[in-house]
Amino acid sequence: MRLLPWEYAVRNLGRxxxxxxxxxxxxxxxxxxxLSAGAFVRGMEQSLRVSGSEQNVMLLGRGSEESVExxxxxxxxxxxxxxxxxxxKTRAGVPYVSPEVHMxxxxxxxxxxxxxxxxxxxxxxxxxxxxGQARVTEGRAPEPGRDEFIAGRMAHTRMGVPADRLAVGxxxxxxxxxxxVVGKFEAxxxxxxxxxxxPLRDLQIAAKRDNLSCVVLTLAPGAELADVELxxxxxxxxxxxAMRETDYYSTLLAFFRPVRAMVWATALLIAVGGLxxxxxxxxxxxxxxxxxxxxxxxMGFTRGAVVVSLVQExxxxxxxxxxxxxxxxxxxxxxxxxxxxxxxxxxxxxxxVLATGLLAGAALGVVGALPPAWRSLRxxxxxxxxxx
Amino acid sequence: MTCMKxxxxxxxxxxxxxxxxxxxxxxxxxxxxxxxxxxxxAEAVPAGLILASAPGEAKDVNAIKASAKEGDEVxxxxxxxxxxxxxxxxxxAFQVVDLSVKSCKELPxxxxxxxxxxxCEPDVAKSTxxxxxxxxxxxxxxxxxxxxxxxxxLAEVTVKGKVGKTxxxxxxxxxxxxxxxxx
Numbered sequence: 001m002r003l004l005p006w007e008y009a010v011r012n013l014g015r016x017x018x019x020x021x022x023x024x025x026x027x028x029x030x031x032x033x034x035l036s037a038g039a040f041v042r043g044m045e046q047s048l049r050v051s052g053s054e055q056n057v058m059l060l061g062r063g064s065e066e067s068v069e070x071x072x073x074x075x076x077x078x079x080x081x082x083x084x085x086x087x088x089k090t091r092a093g094v095p096y097v098s099p100e101v102h103m104x105x106x107x108x109x110x111x112x113x114x115x116x117x118x119x120x121x122x123x124x125x126x127x128x129x130x131x132g133q134a135r136v137t138e139g140r141a142p143e144p145g146r147d148e149f150i151a152g153r154m155a156h157t158r159m160g161v162p163a164d165r166l167a168v169g170x171x172x173x174x175x176x177x178x179x180x181v182v183g184k185f186e187a188x189x190x191x192x193x194x195x196x197x198x199p200l201r202d203l204q205i206a207a208k209r210d211n212l213s214c215v216v217l218t219l220a221p222g223a224e225l226a227d228v229e230l231x232x233x234x235x236x237x238x239x240x241x242a243m244r245e246t247d248y249y250s251t252l253l254a255f256f257r258p259v260r261a262m263v264w265a266t267a268l269l270i271a272v273g274g275l276x277x278x279x280x281x282x283x284x285x286x287x288x289x290x291x292x293x294x295x296x297x298x299m300g301f302t303r304g305a306v307v308v309s310l311v312q313e314x315x316x317x318x319x320x321x322x323x324x325x326x327x328x329x330x331x332x333x334x335x336x337x338x339x340x341x342x343x344x345x346x347x348x349x350x351x352x353v354l355a356t357g358l359l360a361g362a363a364l365g366v367v368g369a370l371p372p373a374w375r376s377l378r379x380x381x382x383x384x385x386x387x388x
Numbered sequence: 389m390t391c392m393k394x395x396x397x398x399x400x401x402x403x404x405x406x407x408x409x410x411x412x413x414x415x416x417x418x419x420x421x422x423x424x425x426x427x428x429x430a431e432a433v434p435a436g437l438i439l440a441s442a443p444g445e446a447k448d449v450n451a452i453k454a455s456a457k458e459g460d461e462v463x464x465x466x467x468x469x470x471x472x473x474x475x476x477x478x479x480x481a482f483q484v485v486d487l488s489v490k491s492c493k494e495l496p497x498x499x500x501x502x503x504x505x506x507x508c509e510p511d512v513a514k515s516t517x518x519x520x521x522x523x524x525x526x527x528x529x530x531x532x533x534x535x536x537x538x539x540x541x542l543a544e545v546t547v548k549g550k551v552g553k554t555x556x557x558x559x560x561x562x563x564x565x566x567x568x569x570x571x
Contacts, residue, residue, distance in 0.1 A: 241471075
């Protein structure tokens with residue numbers, strides 16, 4: 001089949017700058033929507049995937065494997081695990097064993113002020129050993145008995161307040177008294193970054209509990225999860241479950257699968273709406289060129305060759321719009337903080353998301369051109385040449 | 389037109405580089421966090437561990453817990469269960485529950501997917517013992533027992549062995565020399 005020159009398709013784009021701009025804008029909007037959906041899903045997946053470490057094992061209460069906030073375990077679990085499990089990592093004699101309390105609770109801006117939802121974690125100094133992704137970037141770690149917090153870099157997003165509200169030195173109310181933010185930490189790409197941490201004992205006193213939510217321990221190289229599972233079995237009186245931290249967050253990822261599916265379904269529905277709008281534009285564009293298309297056929301080009309050229313035009317315009325959308329996505333969406341039930345995460349516009357967006361733009365160009373192109377070529381050549 | 393082609397290709401290339409750079413960074417940060425926790429080679433189960441017939445004079449878990457002390461030779465009878473994973477992966481150890489305690493499977497109308505966890509019985513830990521097969525170092529062998537001799541959750545077992553060292557408050561530990569799984 002002899003195809004029309006590529007230049008023919010390109011030159012035709014310039015025949016109606018307004019129509020070209022509208023096609024590009026339509027394509028850009030649909031692709032931006034696809035990029036937003038992809039960035040949201042990718043960000044959520046990465047946040048939950050990176051939050052866990054393969055080296056870390058969590059000891060949780062039996063039956064609470066899907067929610068550390070609901071878990072309650074014996075406060076001695078950490079010490080017992082260290083005494084009985086071979087292969088727990090240590091540094092200068094300090095074991096990588098982090099007893100923790102996790103709570104979804106509320107802080108207040110003033111004593112009786114607006115409640116701010118927060119993921120609060122009570123920790124000891126070992127938390128910064130075990131959670132290697134966490135690093136103090138400003139100020140210092142909080143000290144026990146002094147009503148102090150350290151806030152994650154994205155904690156303000158989770159709480160719905162400006163970033164400077166959690167600046168070092170600011171005060172928030174918890175358990176009816178003021179607590180001071182003494183530091184900020186980062187834990188890039190993890191859910192920890194949206195949390196507020198405080199000394200374990202202080203949180204236990206405020207929450208009137210002496211048990212723990214979990215113990216997170218780090219295995220030394222060569223150590224095995226099976227030894228921790230054995231400990232949990234031998235001490236079944238403690239009612240513990242041992243699982244890798246990565247497996248815990250994988251469970252949470254599975255929990256959010258319906259949310260991710262809903263996001264994609266919404267994006268698809270709106271994209272289909274955009275497609276129908278594009279079809280309309282293309283019908284009008286091709287209908288006005290019936291005589292020209294008839295002339296091309298009279299010159300010897302097959303219907304197929306003409307369809308290919310029309311699809312080239314459409315794909316060029318939508319792909320150009322897709323490139324604009326991709327650039328906007330990288331500049332505006334990448335890293336944008338999004339709040340969700342577990343905390344907050346940043347949108348991720350990476351290679352996979354960009355490829356999806358660009359492919360969506362190309363597909364829009366193909367699908368949006370085929371029906372109008374074929375409809376415009378249905379007329380016999382003699383009728384087409386007489387068309388006005 | 390050539391200029392437009394070049395512009396489009398340049399823009400596409402820039403986006404690919406940006407996207408791949410982001411992918412590489414994410415991949416390397418994940419790999420940096422992963423540790424080499426490869427399993428050690430499995431040890432063999434001792435020959436003669438699985439018994440063709442149940443040893444005589446078996447007692448229930450609760451009866452043994454009430455009277456036995458460290459070092460006593462015992463023959464224990466029970467049902468594999470007590471948690472979602474009663475048979476430890478990669479280690480020769482499993483939990484048994486006294487036969488008098490009903491599993492979820494024995495409760496009419498219960499549709500529990502893991503009836504061997506005895507979730508319907510809040511005090512199951514008081515009627516549980518741990519059976520382990522130890523090596524010369526006194527530690528459980530680095531091999532799983534699931535499927536060995538038909539061992540599975542809710543299987544009725546008779547275990548011959550010696551009462552091991554048990555921490556205060558912890559369930560009874562039996563170092564098994566023979567295990568019979570009721571077929």
